[in-house]
Amino acid sequence: MYLLLTLSLALSISFSFSNSVSACLPYDFLIANPSPTLWQGFSGSMGYTTMKTPSLNKGLGFTYSERDALGLRGLLPPAKLTLEDQVELTMQELRRKSSALDKYVFLQSLQDVNSTLYYAVLSRHTYECMPFVYTPVVGEACQKFSQLYRHTPQGLYLSIDDRGKLRSILDNWPVQDIRAIVFTDGERILGLGDQGIDGMGIPVGKLALYTACAGVHPSHCLPVALDVGTNTQDKLDDPFYIGLKRRRLTGREYDAFVAEFIEAAVDKYGKSVMLQFEDFGNSNAFRLLHHWQEKVCCFNDDIQGTAAVALAGVLGSTALTGTAVEDHRFLFFGAGEAGAGIAELIAYAIHVETGKPVEECRKQVFMLDSKGLVCKSRLHELQHHKINFAHDTEHVADLLSAVKTLKPTALVGVSTLPKSFNQAVIEEMSANNERPIIFALSNPTSKAECTPEEAYRWSNGAAVFASGSPFEPVTFNGKTYVPGQGNNAYIFPGVGLAAVACGATRITDLDMYIAAKALAEAVPKDRLDASCVYPHLRDIRDVSLKVAVAIAANKYATGQASVLPKPVDLEAHIRSVMYEPSY
CATH class of the missing domain: 3.40.50.720 (NAD(P)-binding Rossmann-like Domain)
Structure with missing residues (x-):
């Protein structure tokens, strides 16, 4: 019993520090308070728990003063590596992996251990890493998601058995300042069909790209899987499938469940929380978008994001x-x-x-x-x-x-x-x-x-x-x-960055047209000379910034921004909120 209480408290400590990442510099706090009451009775556990918290862990990147203050001596080898050294070593290891799925699993495992290093790898090597975070490998990962599930919370799983409790369940997520949510019911994952709760790989991957491609702070992002069942028989027959083993909910009950989630999210996080519909089936996608797009800040990437990048x-x-x-x-x-x-x-x-x-x-x-x-x-x-x-x-x-x-x-x-x-x-x-x-x-x-x-x-x-x-x-x-x-990574991260930066209350067709024009204008001459109509993915953060500035300008022009007054230099303001992974 004592062991269970100890583990529970350790986890709550871990989450409380994770929650502070976007609001302060946790290392400064910890170094200034090396023996807080929080840690009494857990001799030596502060450093261990810090290293077990992905948003706090630096691995060999901890300075010697941090190691002394946090009780990390003996928990690490004596060498010290910079973040850039760690990025290089990580890329060497990634390149040694034999299959695309192995690379996907390796990067997901890194996110579970050291999130700063994970986002540094993605930000500095976006072009090389993107296929192993999102398409095409994420499709195979979703098909095998139940087998790959690693027990570390990367988002919220809300099932129809949770009806009537969704607002309170949102309180279980350790971070309170959520500004961008990607949510799916898993019915139409890429071209692979109904993957049920295994479709969670898509929101996780999409939000990783929000951060890597546009600098949306990872602590502001929340992936959500709405488990309404699945009609894929292989999933229902799989003894290790991690979702509900029942046929899909449909009709009014389905709509009510989706509505409960959206209303709970707006109540919890405010009217400017951005909600991205992801991989909903044709029978629901258009109807849900048309119902909600004039009520909350939302868009459907499969409908609107794909449209904008194609346009x-x-x-x-x-x-x-x-x-x-x-x-x-x-x-x-x-x-x-x-x-x-x-x-x-x-x-x-x-x-x-x-x-x-x-x-x-x-x-x-x-x-x-x-x-x-x-x-x-x-x-x-x-x-x-x-x-x-x-x-x-x-x-x-x-x-x-x-x-x-x-x-x-x-x-x-x-x-x-x-x-x-x-x-x-x-x-x-x-x-x-x-x-x-x-x-x-x-x-x-x-x-x-x-x-x-x-x-x-x-x-x-x-x-x-x-x-x-x-x-x-x-x-x-x-x-x-x-x-x-x-x-779509040329569009949706910039949309998310704009929404977060200006506190958008709506996302409209005009925004998507504006995003498409901004993207088209960002194609350099050397790409056009090679018959290519898109910029290089290595320039994706600059492209996302251009898209975000164009959309945010429209939000202020149409009175759909809640961060007031309008910044004098909109581009400088948006740059200032872009997350850059660093120790």
Whole structure:
């Protein structure tokens, strides 16, 4: 019994210090108070508990004075390493790992041990580490999340058995100043379908990128998994699945559970807490977004973030094609939430650029789903998010026929059907356009509609290509092409940084259009010369800052900022709140 009480108290001490990270410098406090009453009765435990607290641990980075003050002598070898030394050693170890999943597990384990070092590694080596924190490896990690679960809290797990208690459960999280929440019900994880509670890997990865790519302080971030069950039989049959083993909750009870969580979060953290919907299924994603976007500060990254990064690629392509967004004719292969989100934002962008009604602008955007072209003759069978793009045109059943009939200038793949952009399709696009836009955006890599090598070869180097997952450069006919990765990380971290910096109370379609324009304007000439419509990921923090400044300016212009008065130098203010990992 005594041992249990000791462990419990040690954990509470650990959490209390973690909670102070964003408000003060804990080491200064501890060194100034080497024998607080807090530690009486636990001889030698202050240093040990400090090292067991990820937000306080420095490993061999502790100075000798800190080791004396905190009781760390003997708990560490005598050598001292700087943070930069530790980053270099960590990268050497990461590079020795034999598989992508091993690298994912290694980085997650590092986060559980020394969070400052973890974020320093991600911030200094974002381009190299991002695939092992998010796409494409996070998909495999979610599929195996129950087996990889390491018992260290990385976020909150809220199940339908917790209904009526969600507000009080939020108090169990040790940090009170939460400003950005990413939450999922796990129904549509990437292109992998229903992963149930195992989808928690996505919010954890997304928020890691909030910090690495935009400097949102990790203590302000909270990943949340809403466990409403799963319809994936393999999960229900798995004896080691860590979620509820029951079919998905639906209907009014489901909506009430989501509402209870959102209302609890706003009550706990305030009206400017940013809530990001993540990987909700088509049947819920649009409906929930439309219900909540005028009530709280929220957005859906799969709908709006994907839309903004795709629109940025289109806007950036003008330098290569000479065609402005309002002069394009778009064909989407795939009509789910990602496709509909991109289509709606493109129509909105045409509306902004031309002043034409959005309804008229939608006529430049066509969609193809599993039953063929979305058109008026199919209105009776269409899901609600497709109806706006059901035009008065002849129905065709397949992609090649649609390309031949509609003669689009831009082909956007959001189907998760690999190899669907075949040679005949791309050759037809090339026959109709001097520089066809070919965006194969489905994730993970195995779901891409085509590879960049195929797009360049079948278009004789003319394609303006982008993908959802990373691909290596391609050399064709003596020229090196750099395939652009339409990675949502170009958008959502900057959105989060803006929301935190200005205390945004809403996130709107105009914000997403502004974010897309800021991203397109950040593409340097050398990238465009290589037919790439996105900046290099090594510059992601600078890009996120540009996106954040543009959005925050709009928040102040529209009266949707709560950090008042408006800073005289908005960029300097946003820079000042960006977290930089350091000891």
